[in-house]
Amino acid sequence: MDLTGARWRKSTKSGNNGGDCVEVADNLPGVVAVRDSKDPAGPVLTFDPAAWTRFVETTRRG
Template identity: 50%
Template sequence: MTTFRFYKSSYSGSQGECVEVAQNVPQVTAIRDSKDPAGSHLIVGAGAWASFIETLKADESAAL
């Protein structure tokens, strides 16, 4: 069984409405809702996650 170690971003607020990410398993990234840690989670390829994050960063830069 795979054990993911989830963490929240240091940018997360204290309202508890956060996305948690686990990157401790090679080749995959797991994502879950912090309000439901025992619930289901989404697993994507590490490359897909990296591309998603880069797109978010580019969109944020374009909005400035």
């Protein structure tokens, strides 16, 4: 998967916990990418945008 041009941002829920954060890139067409901020060159999980939206909405509801 080509993630060239991905604009990574930290989760607003990550807080100030010494860098243990999740980063999300949701600016690419047809994909949402997620990675560990401590390892930006490491593995990336990718999701269909609709699946990502369902995940975020579900976690917000608890």
